[in-house]
Amino acid sequence: MSARAQFLSDNAAAVHPKVWEALRRADEADSPYDGDAISQQLDEAMTDLFGRECTALWVATGTAANCLALATLCPPHGAVVCHREAHIEMDEAGAPGFFLHGAKLLLAEGEHAKLTPDAVRRVVEPIRDDVHQVQPHAVSVTQASEYGCSYRPEELRALRNTCDERGLGFHVDGARFANAVAFLGCSAADAIGGADAFSFGFVKNGAMNAEAIVFFDPEAAGLARYRRKRAGHLQSKGRFLAAQVLAMLGDDLWLDNARSANSAAQALSAHAGERLLHPVEANEVFLACTPAERDALRAQGFGFYDWGARAARFVTAWDTRHEDAEALGLAIANL
């Protein structure tokens, strides 16, 4: 696949040179699992970033991060409210059902794959408070959303309030969290809105195979440690995962990479005008596009996914070349 073709996804991008350096530095044998010196730095790094005490666990995938986080918020007989198009519902092969022992996802509606307090209430309110119906225990949102749209801090605070009113836990899936923060220009803390548990994605943003789960309740983190091992996610050379996370956080590499990807997304969508199906608030662009138009773009060497019959999805990554994004932007303008 030529570099130019690659607007398919950010999930198979190259690994950033600084991550490679950190991996190499981590080679020297150390204690196994997460007893090594590098893994031991994660809590502090995340506490610094979020400005409150937190506990961070590395895992290799976003699916594992989401599900280990949710399992601390929802019992097997409960439910998690999420958007109908949430990744946990659409693209994780039923992993929440596996990790949460059969707990349900309750699907809410919402523009741009974003939840609102009203959308949550519409799902939650009709549920009778009796043993015949599965009771909601948590809400999960994706920052940025599956349509590349970012929750504003006040939107998250409102959702957090809704959760508090109803005794629900609050989880943020941050597979593209860096892109959201880069777009919002706010603090990391403001961009998770008081979540109880947070899946911090790095793989789509320059890492090889490391994500972090951030807990603000040490007891929840303690439970997640047992569950991580039990799910086969406690790697013996965990230092290589911790090293990736620290490299991404160091010198704000996570933000730099996200800014680069976001800027490429802006370039490619600059002339999209009415075609835009969602505002571009991260590194994903969804455009109305006929099959013939998609063919025309592909004939020029651009790679991307169809999104249903009359749309297309374009994703940029930290390593997208801006001249490619601009060329695609022009090609779109010329359709």
Place this chain on the structure above:
Amino acid sequence: MSARAQFLSDNAAAVHPKVWEALRRADEADSPYDGDAISQQLDEAMTDLFGRECTALWVATGTAANCLALATLCPPHGAVVCHREAHIEMDEAGAPGFFLHGAKLLLAEGEHAKLTPDAVRRVVEPIRDDVHQVQPHAVSVTQASEYGCSYRPEELRALRNTCDERGLGFHVDGARFANAVAFLGCSAADAIGGADAFSFGFVKNGAMNAEAIVFFDPEAAGLARYRRKRAGHLQSKGRFLAAQVLAMLGDDLWLDNARSANSAAQALSAHAGERLLHPVEANEVFLACTPAERDALRAQGFGFYDWGARAARFVTAWDTRHEDAEALGLAIANL
């Protein structure tokens, strides 16, 4: 930790230079998950090695490999026979119960943590064939065993026969398979004895975080693909796992590394004499050792784990320096 100290375990050893090279070569973006060119080569590489058609899936940990393999051999209401000291029983935090939805492990006895047909029968025969008792569906053995002892090809064939007589599946946990093959001097195929599913370990032998599950039944492999994703073990940049596996198999690196580790184990146990608790048939050495003797060794800079009150476990790895192993061997002789 100084290199000298490190007889604690092979599970946190350095990554072999050839693995690093393969990782770097895999950096260029490719298809995500296991659709990339490197992952696509795994089946053929394993088919070549085992001399019969097989399907191979990468995963990051041995626990995931074991449990995804076993889940294809045993339903939730069934049981797997294993040794009382098997890794799946002792050190995987109940992962088999998680991945197999509550299936049981039935514990058998056996010298050197090895099972025999008799040991299997003693567990299986008293079970009434009715719905009140959990029925056995598979047998799992570890090659080399948890005490560093290797099953001979004829021992495995006998176990396979016992399985066949009773309609049981047969799984081999090969966390230290390379060490067993290096010791036995037989083919890879002979060293798994007709297993239905095989966990092929690389992490303890020079890889960073890649193991392989080898299936000889394509339908089982197909099921495992769904379960791998559902367990959060389908990495999006899977090419980096495939690259490690191929690098280990290329030029017999897996065997070279294992030979080096085994040879260090021989060196360190050369003068152990009566202290030896188990024959040294891989890269682990278990010695009778008083607390005072253990203190004496540690005072000389050697690191290792206590094994109960009056024994110690020493593990060598591909990167153990032979002079260190010899020095330890002498220190043991001088106790």
Place this chain on the structure above:
Amino acid sequence: MSARAQFLSDNAAAVHPKVWEALRRADEADSPYDGDAISQQLDEAMTDLFGRECTALWVATGTAANCLALATLCPPHGAVVCHREAHIEMDEAGAPGFFLHGAKLLLAEGEHAKLTPDAVRRVVEPIRDDVHQVQPHAVSVTQASEYGCSYRPEELRALRNTCDERGLGFHVDGARFANAVAFLGCSAADAIGGADAFSFGFVKNGAMNAEAIVFFDPEAAGLARYRRKRAGHLQSKGRFLAAQVLAMLGDDLWLDNARSANSAAQALSAHAGERLLHPVEANEVFLACTPAERDALRAQGFGFYDWGARAARFVTAWDTRHEDAEALGLAIANL
């Protein structure tokens, strides 16, 4: 609660005298579990009724019947298509997620809580055949539906064909199956439309606490036997459950009771006219009703459930007195 008040549900009705007689006759001690002479007659009784070889297991509840049946049709990583308002989705507390180890329910739309081939296809077709999305393995319909509407034999055959085209199993939840058969006037076989597994309800129709699961594949039945015990549903005095089922089947008591309930439902809805929200094809009546109208009916001593803000649900049972149903019918006419 006065008898008159009772249009709340059929699920707490009295036990039919013939069932009481059968229970008393079953008192004499016999073999435990399902080894007794009465339990041993179930297969034959069901085979006679359905005109093809079948295996029947008693259980105490419809939830257990549905979930033990579905567990033979769908693996933990799969999904079952059902109506958005199906009992398994709305009123079983997530039991399918428990019994099927996290498998999903995929919700389809359809008038009168009935599925159609098109409705199934609309759910199934967008699912990509890859490991990221939960794959459908079965379809479940309720006969009669949650709105008291009965599938015609040809509707079921069409659904069965849709299942066959896509390799899906087919389950019928027959909590009110007798009412459907009584309404349709067809054979029991035609009213399940070639289902693979069938939950045959008796509790709402005159039994105390016995339902049957009917399997047409003996291997599936064999699996369900293990799972029944494992779920704590193998009663030691199972003869008392078998006796109820046989009493209901004997002399067509199941049909007589259902006819009586259906006829009461016709009486109470005879003058409902435009108020009717669904055709009355079993023993449930759903009427548009303002809160004031509901108050008026309750003031006359009738008991029933609100159904949202502007409707009401009335359920008749085998023991509903027809004069009460007629009185209610008149009261509705006079609203």
Place this chain on the structure above:
Amino acid sequence: MSARAQFLSDNAAAVHPKVWEALRRADEADSPYDGDAISQQLDEAMTDLFGRECTALWVATGTAANCLALATLCPPHGAVVCHREAHIEMDEAGAPGFFLHGAKLLLAEGEHAKLTPDAVRRVVEPIRDDVHQVQPHAVSVTQASEYGCSYRPEELRALRNTCDERGLGFHVDGARFANAVAFLGCSAADAIGGADAFSFGFVKNGAMNAEAIVFFDPEAAGLARYRRKRAGHLQSKGRFLAAQVLAMLGDDLWLDNARSANSAAQALSAHAGERLLHPVEANEVFLACTPAERDALRAQGFGFYDWGARAARFVTAWDTRHEDAEALGLAIANL
């Protein structure tokens, strides 16, 4: 089966006339599930019996009672310590693994199938407090034990203390609790020794299909309510289960029945002398018996189970005729 033959088990005995009366009185329709007037009396009846506030849930089987109770004491990643021959280990088809989502049973040794504090410690102490090993969360004992032996109040208090020292929950499986209390002559409270959750058996003692789970922590009971429904164990005509429990508790029927069974067991073992394998402290008798001796007894019309190659198990029930027990006692004496 002739009444005389029946020393096979108490689990298929007849239903006591007072239970039949209570069932008939419960026939009148009432609220479904456990909202009826009879179910609502359970808490008070149990509170009276145990002398402290408790919450009681009916279920149909002992397996369901045990597993719903244990699920409130042990998370999916934990373990329950029980005797190697405990019913939950040997005869419940892996139900604990199902209800507890893969939690483990840790098997302890002990004479007469009874646990001691030492036996618990021998299992618990070697477990490293790290995430690789499954941590114990509860202890479960059977009162009377699987060999018909009763824990003295002080033995239970000692076990409770051991649990408290280690933060373990304490469950008592009382499938034959009445027999233990009748033997001990102590209060019900003393015979459960401060258990957190208690499975109170009635089916083996004159009921048809009702057991009770007694919780002393209302929060645990609340969780169990959701899980009971989710496991398909919330019967809609629950009044028939509650009625059985209340009938058994009324006028001490549970104790009268147990005394009768115990007395028959004493009669049949009166001349057993050296043959006795366990003290007779409930309604079960285990005797050394050669195959020829067993044949001789069977030739006289007595029915019982072989217990391995050279023993036999005899169980009496509330309806065992004492002349039969005495006749068997004489037959044993004459062997």
